Structures are given as structure tokens and as C-alpha cells.
Amino acid sequence: MKFFANGSDHFQVLLEKQMRENGQHGNVGRLLLKIDGQTISDNIKNRLNSNLAKQIYSLKYHATWFRSAPYWEAKELLNPCPLKSKLIEGESIFAELPLPDFDLNRAQLYKTYLIEFKDEKYFLFIWHHLLFDARGGELFARFIIGEIKSLDRNDVFPDNPKKHWKDLLIDARDSKDFLMTDRGMVINSAADKRGAKKSKIHYKFLKFSREETIRIQKKSSNFIRLVKSPFYLACTAYCFKELLEKRKVDWTSLWMPVPQDQRLKGSIKPVMGNHISYLFFRLKPNDFKDLKSVAQNLKNQMMYQVKQKTTTKYASMMTIFARFPLWFYDFITKGPTHGVFASFFFSDTGLSLNQPNNNNSIKILDAWHFPPANTYPGLTIVYSMFKDQLKLSICHTEDSLSDSEYTTFETKLRNRLLDDET
Amino acid sequence: MDLKIIESELCNFIKENLVAENIDILPETDLAVLGLDSFSLIEIVLFLERKFEIELPDEVLTTENVRTAKNISACAFAESQKN
Incomplete structure (x- = not known):
């Protein structure tokens, strides 16, 4: 079996390289699901033993400079991914979750664990981001535990790219021009790049009740109609700006690439691969008059980029760069910003896991996203919804935020989201 | 301008730009569910x-x-009638 990878997949190799240079871990995503159901272990093993799961487990990534796009190939069907059992006896399940490594020169780019913690059962799905994006990883994990009843080959494997290379080049030129608008600007981020390798990584989670979530959504609607992501990003950026000011940083610019799922709506396909492009948001000190003005500014930036089709164009640029050596891609993406990818990483998974099926024998009782542990810029915030409750996963390093800074950041973020006065 | 034409x-x-091939879109389809x-x-918009x-x-772009x-x-029809 052989098929082409896309530019967004190849971008993950660049992120992998950057994360290995700066930190302890590669570009690995994790999803923890608290589950309830009958004969869980046997069900999961059966699914892992399915032809589809084994095919994905057997795929190896190949980069082929200039001649053609990179591709996936499975020359032989490997044994199924083992389901490892783990008992966690400490006070917190989050602190003791496995974070294994992956070798991109080999296949076997996902791992599964069944975890027991205080008489409760959890399924941990760990994957290299090259194989699935967050949405794809989530869908495949739900299939493996049996919460999604079936996936067929057409749902899982992506089609080969169709766009003509001339159109790709025009899009790529437009995308480069957009990214270079403020060429040379200094981007302020949380962590000092040097020493990041030794920095310990912390994952924290913020969960809001249904009533609190309704209050947050009402506040968001009072500030900006139609969309919630710019409000979430505005709250986060405001707290981040206050963090910089408390450090007495004479900051000049915040830069936030925000991933956008490019799958057509109403469909889960394709599960495999990365199908994300990015919106890019810039904020400068003068933009921070109040929270409402920041939210409206971000919404205007979003509308401008929808009009200009920047996500489609950036995806085209990634497709072209998939044929080039990584250093060239690295130079183009970080060139305009003096080597900084982002002030912090932000994403909003929307409603993707809000209402799990739960009509099968397996039920998902709770879910936690663990985004890849980016040690630089050292702060990642993921907004998601689960059963109509807003959840935040916050990953930070000791280099990016001290314990007291984190506590202040979290408190302020909670207040910014909830309180009418802020 | 006719409301039915806008719909x-x-x-x-x-149907042609945002959703997968096999999805039918009716005026009453709940877009969030999709x-x-x-x-x-x-x-x-x-x-x-x-x-x-x-x-x-x-102000007209409420959740409902x-x-x-x-x-x-x-x-959209109401706005067109104001012009």
C-alpha cells in the first residue's frame, strides 16, 4: 500500500525537528479517554487486530526531495499494536501518564494503553503527529475503543492531492506575501530559547461547569457575534500580554498561528494524515484598549483571512515545500519573525468531541487532550468542548512560566473568560 | 429579491463549498449539527x-x-429590504 503525504504532514516533520532541538520530546499527541463498558480489553484488542488498524500501524513515511511529494508506504502488514496495561497508584493520573518516543524512520507510529486509576478505566491513545492530526487521532481512538462502530478504508486514507502545480505556486506566492507583511518584526514569546532542553513540562486542565460555559458563551456573544474562537484567543492574549508586562518586557508584537481543520464538514474523512492549515493573528501594544476591542480586532483579522483564502493558500505553500529539504521550509516559516514560530500556541477544537456517540456498549465519560509538548515557545493552550462544558488544556514549561506566574495566568484567564467586568 | 432564491x-x-459530497442541505438543516x-x-456571511x-x-448574527x-x-432578505 502506498499513497502521497501532504504538505501539512511534512510540516510535522519540521516541528518534530524543532522540538527535538529544543526539548526532550518529539511531536507526539495524546488523548486520554475515561471509559465505561463491557469487556473493554477484548474489544480494544479486536479492533487493534483489524486489517485497517494494522495497515495504519505498518505505514512508514518517506521523504523524497524534489522528484515527488513525500509518501506513506506499508511493504508488509505488521503485527497489531500491543495494548499495554498500566496501573497508576499516585494521586494524579496526569502526572504519571506515559510519554513514549517514536522513530520516524520506522513504522508503528501509534501506541495504546489501558490504564487503571482508582478503580476507573482509561484508554490512552498516543500518536506521532505525522500520522494523525488532533481530530484524526481522536476519531481513530474512538474507533479503537468501539465508540465509533465502523470505519472503512475510504474514511481513513486520504486521496492524492489534486491541485495543479501552477495554482499551487500562485497560492504559495500570495501566502508568502501575507506572511512577510511585517517582515523583521520581533515576536515576543514566553520562553527563552536557550536552556529549554532541560525545562520540565507541566500539563494543567481547566474545566468549566455547564452554567459557567453558558456564561462564557454569553459574554463572547456580547463582544462579538457569530464566532467564539477570537474571543477565546483575545482572553488568552490579554493574559499573556499582562504576563509580559509583569516581567517588565518591552514587548512589540504577538504572533499566533491558529490551526484550522480543512476537512469538509459533515464527514469524518480522511481520518489519517494532517488536514490542517493556519490562520495567523498579530497583535501590537496599541491593539490592547480593552478585551472587547481585542476580540473584535481578531475577528476582523479572521474575516480578512477568510476573504483572502489564506488557509487554502498556506496549505498550498506547505504542499510545495513538502518537496524541499526541511532547512528551506524552516527558513521561510521563521524568516519573517527572527526564528520564532509563535508567541504561544493556541487551538480551538470546537465541537469535535462535544457529544460522543455513547449509544454503543462503550461510553466516553470524560476526555483530555494533551497537545505536543512544545518547549519553545513553551506555552500551548487548547480549548475544547465536552458534553457542553468548556475545557482548557494548558501545557507549559518551567522556562516559559514559573509556578507563581502560571497560577496568576490561570486565575486571570478564568476571570477574563467568565467575569463581566473584565 | 426573493427569499426562496436566497435560501x-x-x-x-x-453544499458545494463547505460540506462533504453526500450531505444534503435543506433550508431547515441545523448547521451546527453538521x-x-x-x-x-x-x-x-x-x-x-x-x-x-x-x-x-x-447584531443580527445571533446564535438562533x-x-x-x-x-x-x-x-439577508430583511437587510436587502432596508436598502
Whole structure:
């Protein structure tokens, strides 16, 4: 079996390289699901033993400079991914979750664990981001535990790219021009790049009740109609700006690439691969008059980029760069910003896991996203919804935020989201 | 301008640009259930503004008004009558 990878997949190799240079871990995503159901272990093993799961487990990534796009190939069907059992006896399940490594020169780019913690059962799905994006990883994990009843080959494997290379080049030129608008600007981020390798990584989670979530959504609607992501990003950026000011940083610019799922709506396909492009948001000190003005500014930036089709164009640029050596891609993406990818990483998974099926024998009782542990810029915030409750996963390093800074950041973020006065 | 034409044009736009091939879009289809996100809703608003040369002000874009193609079309129709 052989098929082409896309530019967004190849971008993950660049992120992998950057994360290995700066930190302890590669570009690995994790999803923890608290589950309830009958004969869980046997069900999961059966699914892992399915032809589809084994095919994905057997795929190896190949980069082929200039001649053609990179591709996936499975020359032989490997044994199924083992389901490892783990008992966690400490006070917190989050602190003791496995974070294994992956070798991109080999296949076997996902791992599964069944975890027991205080008489409760959890399924941990760990994957290299090259194989699935967050949405794809989530869908495949739900299939493996049996919460999604079936996936067929057409749902899982992506089609080969169709766009003509001339159109790709025009899009790529437009995308480069957009990214270079403020060429040379200094981007302020949380962590000092040097020493990041030794920095310990912390994952924290913020969960809001249904009533609190309704209050947050009402506040968001009072500030900006139609969309919630710019409000979430505005709250986060405001707290981040206050963090910089408390450090007495004479900051000049915040830069936030925000991933956008490019799958057509109403469909889960394709599960495999990365199908994300990015919106890019810039904020400068003068933009921070109040929270409402920041939210409206971000919404205007979003509308401008929808009009200009920047996500489609950036995806085209990634497709072209998939044929080039990584250093060239690295130079183009970080060139305009003096080597900084982002002030912090932000994403909003929307409603993707809000209402799990739960009509099968397996039920998902709770879910936690663990985004890849980016040690630089050292702060990642993921907004998601689960059963109509807003959840935040916050990953930070000791280099990016001290314990007291984190506590202040979290408190302020909670207040910014909830309180009418802020 | 006819409300039915707006509904029909909008359903076609959603079907051809935003949702998977096998999804049917009716004026009453709940767009959130289909997974239409913020980005898609902005595309819808921009499509209506361009196509029918109207401006949909922020205050009309309430959750209920953007729930279905029928509701959004009604807003677009109402705005067109003001011009």
C-alpha cells in the first residue's frame, strides 16, 4: 500500500525537528479517554487486530526531495499494536501518564494503553503527529475503543492531492506575501530559547461547569457575534500580554498561528494524515484598549483571512515545500519573525468531541487532550468542548512560566473568560 | 429579491463549498449539527454579502439567526429590504 503525504504532514516533520532541538520530546499527541463498558480489553484488542488498524500501524513515511511529494508506504502488514496495561497508584493520573518516543524512520507510529486509576478505566491513545492530526487521532481512538462502530478504508486514507502545480505556486506566492507583511518584526514569546532542553513540562486542565460555559458563551456573544474562537484567543492574549508586562518586557508584537481543520464538514474523512492549515493573528501594544476591542480586532483579522483564502493558500505553500529539504521550509516559516514560530500556541477544537456517540456498549465519560509538548515557545493552550462544558488544556514549561506566574495566568484567564467586568 | 432564491443559493453554496459530497442541505438543516465552525459561518456571511450586495450587521448574527440556512436567509432578505 502506498499513497502521497501532504504538505501539512511534512510540516510535522519540521516541528518534530524543532522540538527535538529544543526539548526532550518529539511531536507526539495524546488523548486520554475515561471509559465505561463491557469487556473493554477484548474489544480494544479486536479492533487493534483489524486489517485497517494494522495497515495504519505498518505505514512508514518517506521523504523524497524534489522528484515527488513525500509518501506513506506499508511493504508488509505488521503485527497489531500491543495494548499495554498500566496501573497508576499516585494521586494524579496526569502526572504519571506515559510519554513514549517514536522513530520516524520506522513504522508503528501509534501506541495504546489501558490504564487503571482508582478503580476507573482509561484508554490512552498516543500518536506521532505525522500520522494523525488532533481530530484524526481522536476519531481513530474512538474507533479503537468501539465508540465509533465502523470505519472503512475510504474514511481513513486520504486521496492524492489534486491541485495543479501552477495554482499551487500562485497560492504559495500570495501566502508568502501575507506572511512577510511585517517582515523583521520581533515576536515576543514566553520562553527563552536557550536552556529549554532541560525545562520540565507541566500539563494543567481547566474545566468549566455547564452554567459557567453558558456564561462564557454569553459574554463572547456580547463582544462579538457569530464566532467564539477570537474571543477565546483575545482572553488568552490579554493574559499573556499582562504576563509580559509583569516581567517588565518591552514587548512589540504577538504572533499566533491558529490551526484550522480543512476537512469538509459533515464527514469524518480522511481520518489519517494532517488536514490542517493556519490562520495567523498579530497583535501590537496599541491593539490592547480593552478585551472587547481585542476580540473584535481578531475577528476582523479572521474575516480578512477568510476573504483572502489564506488557509487554502498556506496549505498550498506547505504542499510545495513538502518537496524541499526541511532547512528551506524552516527558513521561510521563521524568516519573517527572527526564528520564532509563535508567541504561544493556541487551538480551538470546537465541537469535535462535544457529544460522543455513547449509544454503543462503550461510553466516553470524560476526555483530555494533551497537545505536543512544545518547549519553545513553551506555552500551548487548547480549548475544547465536552458534553457542553468548556475545557482548557494548558501545557507549559518551567522556562516559559514559573509556578507563581502560571497560577496568576490561570486565575486571570478564568476571570477574563467568565467575569463581566473584565 | 426573493427569499426562496436566497435560501436556494445559500444551500447550494454550503453544499458545494463547505460540506462533504453526500450531505444534503435543506433550508431547515441545523448547521451546527453538521459541524460548521466559526470559519465556515464567516464564509457563509461573506458569500451572502458579496452575492446579494448587502451588509449583515453584527447584531443580527445571533446564535438562533445562524442556526439554519433558512434563518440566515431571512436575515439577508430583511437587510436587502432596508436598502
